[in-house]
Amino acid sequence: xxxxxxxxxKIPRDMTLKDCYExxxxxxxxxxxxxxxxxxxxxxYKNAYLKFLNKIPDPNNASPExxxxxxxxxxxxxLEWSYHEIDDYGIxxxxxxHRALEIQYGNYNGINNQNFIKSMxxxxxxxxxxxT
Numbered sequence: 001x002x003x004x005x006x007x008x009x010k011i012p013r014d015m016t017l018k019d020c021y022e023x024x025x026x027x028x029x030x031x032x033x034x035x036x037x038x039x040x041x042x043x044x045y046k047n048a049y050l051k052f053l054n055k056i057p058d059p060n061n062a063s064p065e066x067x068x069x070x071x072x073x074x075x076x077x078x079l080e081w082s083y084h085e086i087d088d089y090g091i092x093x094x095x096x097x098h099r100a101l102e103i104q105y106g107n108y109n110g111i112n113n114q115n116f117i118k119s120m121x122x123x124x125x126x127x128x129x130x131x132t
Contacts, residue, residue, distance in 0.1 A: 003092060003094055003095055003098060007091070007092050007094075007095045008095050008098060008099065010090065010091045010092075010095065011091055011095055011096065011099045015099060015103075016103070017064065017067060017100050017103050017104060018059055018062075018067070020067075020071075020096040020097070020099050020100040020103070021059055021062055021067040021070060021071075021096075021100065022059040023087060023089070023091070023093075023096050024070060024071075024074060024079070024093055024096050024097065025056065025058065025059055025062075025070070026087075027082070027085070027087045027088075027093055028053055028056075028079065028082065029053070031085075032049070032053055032082070033050065033053070035082070035085070036049050036050065036081065039081050041081065045078075048078055048129075049078045049079070049081075052073070052078050052079075052125075052129050055125060055128070055129075056070055056125070063123070063124070064104075064119060065119050065120060065122045065123040065124070065126075066123045066124060066125055067100065068100075068104075068116060068119040068120040068123065069120040069123035069125055069126055069129070069130065070097075071096075071097040071100045071101065071120075072097075072111065072116075072120050073129070074093055074094055074096070074097040075094065075097050075098070075111055076111070078129065079093070082094075083097075101113070101116065104116065
């Protein structure tokens with residue numbers, strides 16, 4: 001998926017990794033259950049999303065590994081349907097995931113970075129949800 005530079009530039013430059021995660025977390029907890037019902041996706045995918053949503057840790061308890069798994073899911077898997085959804089701040093959910101990659105790896109498209117991949121594989125949620 002691709003975002004415009006305009007979408008990426010909307011994110012305040014002083015946002016931290018935790019801030020990016022928190023915005024994704026809050027949007028999904030507030031809107032996810034209702035919005036997924038309206039998506040054209042099969043029941044198995046919707047159920048997997050809801051199960052994942054119930055297990056992701058709140059921002060105060062999320063490890064960097066769990067945050068990275070969530071960022072990956074926004075870009076490629078269970079949370080991908082929300083990629084172009086706009087939050088209460090006027091920012092696309094996918095932009096937060098990409099900003100988090102930039103913060104950690106110096107590149108918006110760091111999803112193929114080996115350190116990122118190792119980190120998300122070390123998430124406590126990866127065994128159950130990784131590569132779904």
